Amino acid sequence: MSLRLEHLNPEQLAAVTLPDEHALVLAGAGSGKTRVLTTRIAWLVKNGLVSPQAILAVTFTNKAAREMLTRVTAMLPVNPRGMWIGTFHGLANRLLRAHHREASLPQAFQILDSQDQLGAVKRLLKALNVDEDRFPPREVQQFINSQKEEGVRPGEAALADERARRLIELYTAYDEQCQREGVVDFAELLLRSYELFARNEILREHYASRFRHVLVDEFQDTNRLQYRWLKLLAARGACYFAVGDDDQSIYTFRGARPGNMADFEREFKVRKVIRLEQNYRSHGNILDAANALISNNRNRLGKNLWTASGAGEPLRVFEGQSDGDEARWIVEETRSLAREGTPLSRVAVLYRSNAQSRVIEHALFSQSVPYRVYGGLRFFERAEVKHALAYLRLVASPGDDNSFLRVVNFPARGIGARTIEQLQDAARARGVSLFEAAEGKAGAFRNLIEEMRAGTEGLPLKEIVEAVVAKSGLLEHYKAEREGADRVENLGELVNAAAAFSEEEREAESGEVVEPLTAFLTHAALEAGEHQAGEGQEALQLMTVHSAKGLEFDAVFLTGLEEGLFPHEQSVTERDGLEEERRLAYVAITRARERLYLSHAQTRMLHGQTRYNVPSRFLEELPEGLLKWLTPRFAGQRAREARFSAAQAWHAPRKKEPSFARSRDVGGFRVGQNVLHPKFGSGVIVDAEGQGTDARVQVNFGSQGVKWLAVAVAKLQAA
DNA sequence: TACTTTGTCCTTTTT
DNA sequence: GGACAAAGTA
Numbered sequence: 001m002s003l004r005l006e007h008l009n010p011e012q013l014a015a016v017t018l019p020d021e022h023a024l025v026l027a028g029a030g031s032g033k034t035r036v037l038t039t040r041i042a043w044l045v046k047n048g049l050v051s052p053q054a055i056l057a058v059t060f061t062n063k064a065a066r067e068m069l070t071r072v073t074a075m076l077p078v079n080p081r082g083m084w085i086g087t088f089h090g091l092a093n094r095l096l097r098a099h100h101r102e103a104s105l106p107q108a109f110q111i112l113d114s115q116d117q118l119g120a121v122k123r124l125l126k127a128l129n130v131d132e133d134r135f136p137p138r139e140v141q142q143f144i145n146s147q148k149e150e151g152v153r154p155g156e157a158a159l160a161d162e163r164a165r166r167l168i169e170l171y172t173a174y175d176e177q178c179q180r181e182g183v184v185d186f187a188e189l190l191l192r193s194y195e196l197f198a199r200n201e202i203l204r205e206h207y208a209s210r211f212r213h214v215l216v217d218e219f220q221d222t223n224r225l226q227y228r229w230l231k232l233l234a235a236r237g238a239c240y241f242a243v244g245d246d247d248q249s250i251y252t253f254r255g256a257r258p259g260n261m262a263d264f265e266r267e268f269k270v271r272k273v274i275r276l277e278q279n280y281r282s283h284g285n286i287l288d289a290a291n292a293l294i295s296n297n298r299n300r301l302g303k304n305l306w307t308a309s310g311a312g313e314p315l316r317v318f319e320g321q322s323d324g325d326e327a328r329w330i331v332e333e334t335r336s337l338a339r340e341g342t343p344l345s346r347v348a349v350l351y352r353s354n355a356q357s358r359v360i361e362h363a364l365f366s367q368s369v370p371y372r373v374y375g376g377l378r379f380f381e382r383a384e385v386k387h388a389l390a391y392l393r394l395v396a397s398p399g400d401d402n403s404f405l406r407v408v409n410f411p412a413r414g415i416g417a418r419t420i421e422q423l424q425d426a427a428r429a430r431g432v433s434l435f436e437a438a439e440g441k442a443g444a445f446r447n448l449i450e451e452m453r454a455g456t457e458g459l460p461l462k463e464i465v466e467a468v469v470a471k472s473g474l475l476e477h478y479k480a481e482r483e484g485a486d487r488v489e490n491l492g493e494l495v496n497a498a499a500a501f502s503e504e505e506r507e508a509e510s511g512e513v514v515e516p517l518t519a520f521l522t523h524a525a526l527e528a529g530e531h532q533a534g535e536g537q538e539a540l541q542l543m544t545v546h547s548a549k550g551l552e553f554d555a556v557f558l559t560g561l562e563e564g565l566f567p568h569e570q571s572v573t574e575r576d577g578l579e580e581e582r583r584l585a586y587v588a589i590t591r592a593r594e595r596l597y598l599s600h601a602q603t604r605m606l607h608g609q610t611r612y613n614v615p616s617r618f619l620e621e622l623p624e625g626l627l628k629w630l631t632p633r634f635a636g637q638r639a640r641e642a643r644f645s646a647a648q649a650w651h652a653p654r655k656k657e658p659s660f661a662r663s664r665d666v667g668g669f670r671v672g673q674n675v676l677h678p679k680f681g682s683g684v685i686v687d688a689e690g691q692g693t694d695a696r697v698q699v700n701f702g703s704q705g706v707k708w709l710a711v712a713v714a715k716l717q718a719a
Numbered sequence: 720t721a722c723t724t725t726g727t728c729c730t731t732t733t734t
Numbered sequence: 735g736g737a738c739a740a741a742g743t744a
Contacts, residue, residue: 061733089734113734186734221733254732353730358735375732409720416720526734546731568730584731607729608735 003042003075008032015274016040018241020049022268024219024261025243028305029290029590030281030552033243037215038068040241041083042075044213053082054212056234060221062087062527064550068217084211088226089526092189095196097514097522099203103196105184108397108518111525112178112185115381117141120183120402124174127424135170143167144174148187149255151194151225181433182399187225194229208236219244219264223255227263240268246301247294250546250584252576261301279305279590281552283312285626286596290589292623297579305590313595314628317619319636320601323356323560327363330557333597334369334540337555344370346554348541350588352566355606356559357542364540374543379529384478384487385494389524391472392465395453396517398435401427405434408445411477415441448472461516462499469495497529545588556592558585561600562613585618598627602636667695667711669718675699676717677709 005013012032015025016039027033041057044050059065065086073079084091093111100107112120121144122137124130147157154172159165178184184192197204211234216222219242222230230240242264249258265273279287287307294300320326330349338344349360349371357373364371379385387410390403409415419441427437438446452471456464469475469491478484478491501520514522541553560566566585571577589596600615615634669675669685677699685697695711709716 059733064733087734111734114732189734218733251732253730355729355735412721414720418720528734544731547733549733565730570730580731605735 003039003046005039005043008036008039009278011274011276011278012036012039015276016043018274020239022240022264022270023242023272023274024265024268024270025241025274025276026261026301026303027243027245027276028279028303029245029248029587030279031276031305032280033245033276034064034067034071034217036276037217037241037243038071038075041068041072041213041215045076050212051082052078054210055083055085055215056091056211056213057083057085057215057217058091058230059085059087059217062090064217065090087526088229089186089189092193092229093522093526095193096184096189099196099200102200102203103192104179105192106182106397106399108182108515110183110393110397110400110403111189111522112183112402113381113525113528114141114186115386116183116402117145117185119406120177120185121174123402123405124170124177127428128170128173130170135166140167140170140174144171145185145187146255147171148185148191149223149225151191151228153191180399181401182397183402190225190229194225194232197232204232204235208234208238210234211238213239213241215241215243217243219261220246220249220258221251221256222260223257224260227257227260240264245303246299247297247303247583248549248587250549250580250587252580253574275303277303277305279307281593282307282590283309283594285311285314286589286592289315289596289622289626290586292626293582293589293618293621294586296621297582299576299579315596315598315622315626317627317629317631317633318597318599319615319629319631319634320599321603321636323359323601323604324363326559326599326601327360329599330360330559330597331363331367331369333557334364335367337595342554344538344540347556348543348548348551348553348591349557349559350543350545350548350591351559352545352568352584354544356565359605360542360559370537370539371542372537372539374541375547379490379493379497380524381528382487382490384474384490387474388465388469388472388491388494389521391449391452391468391474392517393521394435394449395456395464395468396515396521398449399433401434407472408434408442411473413441413445415445461501461520462495464517465498465520466495545584548591549587552591552593554593555595555597556588557597557599558588559599560604561585561598561616561619562604563616564611564613565604565606566616566618582618585616598622667697669695669697669711669716678715 005016008016009032012035015023015036018040025033025036027036037057041055044055045052057068059068069085072083072085084094086094096103096105096109097107100109118137118141121141122132125132125135125137125140147154154168154175157164157168157171159168178188197207214230214234216230221244234240242261244258244261246258246261249256252258264270282290284307287305288311291304318326318329320329334344334347337347351357351360354375361371361373380389387407390406393400393403394407405420408420423434423437423442427434430437434442435446435449448471452468455471456467459467475488475491478487481487498520501516501523545558563569567578567581571581574580598619600619601613603610603612605611614637675685675697680699685699696708697711697716698708699716
């Protein structure tokens with residue numbers, strides 16, 4: 001119940017007790033960021049500087065929001081009811097439910113997750129006879145989302161070329177389809193609530209005078225729309241407290257804009273940027289390695305972490321002959337760690353992409369080492385659960401064509417592709433939903449849904465879900481299936497989840513009174529159910545570097561440190577892609593408290609074929625003095641280079657350089673290098689050919705396009 | 720209509 | 735190696 005301000009360092013204390021003014025806090029990894037944020041909220045309330053209702057605290061993940069709420073509650077004598085603490089999407093949902101009429105939405109609007117959204121796009125493309133080779137559904141989805149995340153509606157989008165024009169048409173049609181069906185995607189939640197405020201002065205005034213303190217976590221991950229949303233929601237006289245770390249920005253590929261931090265500092269005339277640079281997590285050598293690595297990035301606000309704890313052990317580096325070799329080594333090391341007394345649950349194996357987990361899992365499984373994989377399929381994303389949810393959504397909101405199509409013939413009811421096509425034509429002609437247009441066999445399905453609704457009206461949530469799961473035939477279907485036991489169990493879990501979905505959760509997520517079923521469906525969409533079985537068990541933790549952000553472990557294995565994998569080959573062709581990969585490696589390194597293992601393999605199976613990889617440049621960027629090689633340094637690479645040059649002496653190279661070799665200089669430049677051009681600005685070299693005066697490089701200038709340039713002619717300079 | 724077989728494509732993903 | 739969609743078969 002105490003604030004314990006005496007345990008804060010001077011910078012933390014300054015941030016917590018800052019008077020009424022805007023603040024930007026640059027909080028390095030492990031510097032006590034969450035603590036500062038929560039203590040500040042408690043400090044504001046406790047000193048009577050502000051009432052709980054006037055506080056708005058925004059995070060990105062449900063987990064972070066929960067953690068914040070728990071910590072604040074523990075520090076305050078009163079229940080922090082009335083505070084708005086939540087995710088961007090959770091809060092946007094809350095606003096839209098409360099003001100659904102002003103936002104032109106049905107009260108029971110359904111939320112599309114990414115999977116649902118892709119389904120909706122595919123359906124749209126089919127209906128409009130769009131060639132899916134020319135406009136791949138994923139690309140269209142990506143286009144729509146990136147426009148929305150920039151706050152751009154179809155009418156305002158730039159008509160750069162014919163293709164853009166067509167994409168915008170599809171964007172328009174997609175929005176119309178969603179509106180017709182009463183559904184809203186993730187980006188739309190934000191954009192719609194933003195527009196609600198932009199247009200409705202009364203509402204804007206209401207909220208603007210309510211919120212006096214706005215606190216934002218992980219500010220480097222906000223996109224343009226989220227930043228504008230924040231500015232609009234609490235415009236008048238509120239104090240903004242933004243916490244972030246530009247070095248941990250790893251989501252620009254999804255529209256995150258770390259530049260918002262600099263914009264914030266300028267636009268809000270932040271007087272003093274507070275830097276939290278003391279790290280309480282890692283030993284010195286680990287931190288030195290992280291600092292050395294990240295210093296290779298040019299686009300930084302600048303910050304250097306330090307620690308009062310000792311240097312600790314050197315970083316251990318291992319080179320495997322193969323990915324299997326690497327995996328076996330991990331198994332051995334985790335076992336000896338366990339013998340030395342490090343609990344498995346405090347050890348993590350990190351990798352760049354999910355595909356890498358398979359080999360490691362195989363090795364762990366065969367040696368009976370308990371492990372837990374994070375990410376992957378989450379509870380509410382499982383097929384059988386999605387099916388059950390689709391029935392529930394139809395009960396709550398019959399206009400939801402996505403859900404209709406998902407389950408109209410599941411379990412099979414003899415409604416095939418032709419029947420559905422006819423139904424879609426009929427519905428389109430009449431301008432009604434599939435549900436409304438259903439007749440014949442599909443009409444029987446419609447009756448089934450209507451019976452479900454009539455039969456469950458007014459029942460407690462748990463009983464509604466139970467009845468729908470049974471009546472839909474899903475339970476029966478999976479019981480009859482030989483491998484269906486897990487699925488039957490998950491349907492049971494869904495009923496349990498409904499039973500556990502409490503009054504309070506409902507209020508916390510939706511604010512005003514919303515029908516229990518709608519609230520539950522919202523919960524399922526916004527919180528896909530990360531807390532899975534096996535949590536807290538004594539098991540080794542496996543996850544991608546992305547999902548490790550925000551976590552810490554006694555020992556960390558950072559695996560697959562190879563060119564093409566980490567940094568990922570596709571990142572080289574992206575603008576500033578390499579810097580983001582380096583930040584990713586920085587995040588990975590700073591997860592470790594006491595011991596850090598770095599590993600790479602000479603060969604690796606990828607996409608069903610063997611690839612020969614060169615050690616990652618990130619390994620070479622670490623100071624040699626911090627490393628301890630468990631295998632001879634880059635032995636495999638040296639041997640290969642010797643073979644390669646010997647072979648070259650005898651034969652002319654038959655084809656282009658294989659993917660494992662890092663390109664040599666071409667007229668003083670190399671692939672992956674950042675360059676500056678007087679006209680096109682900054683870019684990155686993605687390909688190169690020729691030598692001497694013939695040397696040409698292909699450069700990606702981002703929005704300026706991708707161009708081939710002759711090195712001898714173009715005024716290129718290294719950036 | 721419903722199930723099986725073949726050919727394509729691969730990052731990361733808080734919501 | 736595995737997910738997904740289109741094409742093939744009963």
